[in-house]
Amino acid sequence: MSNTKLITPILFWLCIGSLNAQTRTEKDLLGEKQIPANAYYGIQTARALENFQVSSLTTKTYPDYVKAFAIVKLAAARANAEVGRMKKERLDAIEKACKAVMDGKYHDQFLVDLYQGGAGTSANMNANEVLANIALELSGHKKGEYQFIEPHDDLNMGQSTNDVYPTAIKVALLLHNDKLIKEAQALSQSFHQKGDEFKALLKMGRTEGQDAVPMTIGQEFHAFGNQLDAEITAMRRSETFLCEQNMGATAIGTGITASPGYAEKVAAHLAKITGKPIVMSKDLIAATSSQQGFVIYSSALKSFAIALSKISSDLIFLASGPRTGIFEINLPPLQPGSSIMPGKVNPVMPELMNEICFKVISNDLAVTMAAHSGLLQLNAYEPLEAIAIMESQGLLFKSMPLFRKNCIDGITANKEVLERYIERSVGIVTALNPVLGYEKTTELAKEALQSNKGILELIREKKLLTEDQIKKLLDPAVMTGQEP
Template sequence: MRTPWGLILILATSISWAEAPAPGEVRIEHDLLGEKAIPASALYGVQTARALENFQISGRNLSDYPELVDGFVYTKIAAARANTDVGKMDKDVRKAIEAGGMAILAGKYRDQFPIDPFQGGAGTSTNMNANEVMANAALLETGHSIGDYHVVEPHDDLNMSQSTNDSYPTALKVAILMNNDAMVTELEALVAAFRAKGNAFIDILKMGRTEMQDAVPMTVGQEFHAFAAALESEIAIIRSYEKPLLQLNMGGTAIGTGLNAPAGYAGKVARHLSKLTDKDFVVADDLIAATWDQQAFLSASSANRSLAVKLSKIASDLILLSSGPRAGLGEINLPPVQPGSSIMPGKVNPVMAELVNVVAFRVIGNDTSVMLSAKAGQLQLNAYEPMEAMAILDSQRLMTNTMRTLREKCVDGITVNEATLAANIERTVGIVTALNPVIGYEAATELAKEAYASDKGILEVIREKGVLSEEQIDEILDPANLTGLDKRKYK
């Protein structure tokens, strides 16, 4: 996620830390269930401690999703600014919250988000973990001690004018949008890599295939440019599906009625969050609907799935085209990155293309999880947004890293077996389609039948029968005539 370094330099303060508590020391905090001992050095508080006891499920923690942590920081800073604007929060408290938040964005206190993202409660534990850590970070960054809640308080200040039900989806939307930027950057780089190969291979003739049978000729360059174009269209899908993510229910509080949120607060939060993130957030038209409606997350997950399907198809094509290499198609060579077998000497497998499929299958499964979570919501809230968060953020991270790996360790190093392609062109019957305008469909069909019956190439039969001169053959087999190649469209 992009960090606003200019804001960090302006807002983060250089106050020395209070003396660190000795190991084993505790402080006592309380909630509606009673008192609880908290490690004295922990920036989290009692509700985080209860979540640590209740949810030990996945072996992961919130800090494994730094983009979601950042999403909460941005959301809480925007809320603090809006609360100050409407006269509800003291400016000194707002400055302290900003200082603590900017310190977290700069990399401090990241180990203070230990809760398991698998949790019940619609994300309340996550929201309170953020509230507690940001409150204590604010205290430390302004020269106070952990737990000095009379200065900055997790509920009254960090959760002011908010509910988990509007702050959690807002933080998640910020995280998804920022991850989209990183994912699209890698997708654009992968498109460029396929374009570069398309240009390099633009004049190399090969047979196209439909239903795994010889079809009509094309060039290797056209095939790779088609990969690029197909992926390029996914960028437009990702960006078009971002519109619902920009609509916020902040200010709706618990169910969208806006209880405890002052007039004008919702719009100010959206404006401050837009400035912090360079995204054009707006207040949703109906905050009650926006509190339970999962369209934004369904759309984001659907875009992930669409890209995963496209990547998987291309990866499977690369596996087919490089198969063999001597007993398969063997048209292209994927760069070897590791030995392929513990028993077969010299074997090299298409592991990078296979990796793409592994990731694609997981992303498609994640999308199913999002769909099931979205439909399981009841009445005025969907309690399963934490599941959607993990599924979408995991998918984005997996695909971002996988696209970079595919480009660097596979696509950039692909080469072509031109001798194999030339031999295929010489023997295939598929190019007989190009003779239809010259000798007619019936005559071309008879030539094809004879070629198949005699196991000869169509060009060999044509030469034997004197159907065309060598000059005519050369003209028909010119890539520009045979494939409709127009190099100008690829520049």
């Protein structure tokens, strides 16, 4: 036999051996499947990767979401140990795995597309399989040696996707809400700082787009900040509804497969781990089908977006011009605004903020549609709610610091323009009522409109007030009802 004939079968068996070394065999009710040997996920994750190739969004897209699954599984394992169901050595291994994920490790193994059928089963099993294999490896075993730590029996002990999945989403939203509120508070503070900076600059207020009565730019910017402050309070209050969770409900809320006392204990552990006042729902059946927490929190985000969008549009209007608009303020110029019109600079940051806000508002509609479309004891559309709300959080979190640093902090006021408007506005006549009387100020307003003259110009012509009186009346503190 020639050497060539010997090499072929040897290479064949070497290739087969190499292939086997690169994969491991796992099985489920649908049969067997080859899983990459270095993968921490298992067969159900692999099936989901084949079935739900929809978007580029996966569990790992949102680190707080991955962390939330680890937190829920850690709380569940500790509760199961306390009720005498999980042995200490398995608890220790699972704790190590969960803490590793909570510390930011292994996130690249959470690969299931956020868009998925099955009410989140694939996301839950992805977490179960990854945590089980991490625990196995940290315990000196090989990935896939489930006789030691099993994804269902151990990581899903006393649980169901129907209680784990919504709880993980709520925990993720709670974790990210702290970060979101911090950025919102920083943005609000920027408006308040501008309010202090502009507190002595008098301007005309406007209602329905028409001249109204005097105010200061400082008051205007403080009002922007206070609007955001009120929305931040609403976002914080909405957390109450996210803190009510249904762990221990298992499939539909009857607690099947969960041990007595487990539900109360897992809620207590979730509260301790997150530092949030998480409690068990009074009615686990109701909590498993209800989407109230998601709806209310999403609504709070929408309300915040509405306020922020309105403010952004106000800034665009106030900065319009520079020659033929309102032009009361200047926004920092960031880039040329046109490919055809030389010298044009656009209000790009408020425009960006509006786009983000419109998306948040539309995401709230997606949450509404998903929440109302649940059937009987479960809502299969929770994945869409998670996608919509986490996207809203993420977009606001990333855009608000850009808006603050690249726009709000650099706003300046056009003092000459403000003074000119005050001088010519008919609206200032309202402030003169207590001095000149309603009948006289009405005549002045009518004459000003007919003659195209300013109120102060007419007052000076008619010598109705001295310059000292005019100066006192135009004092921003007096004119706008502030303390001198």
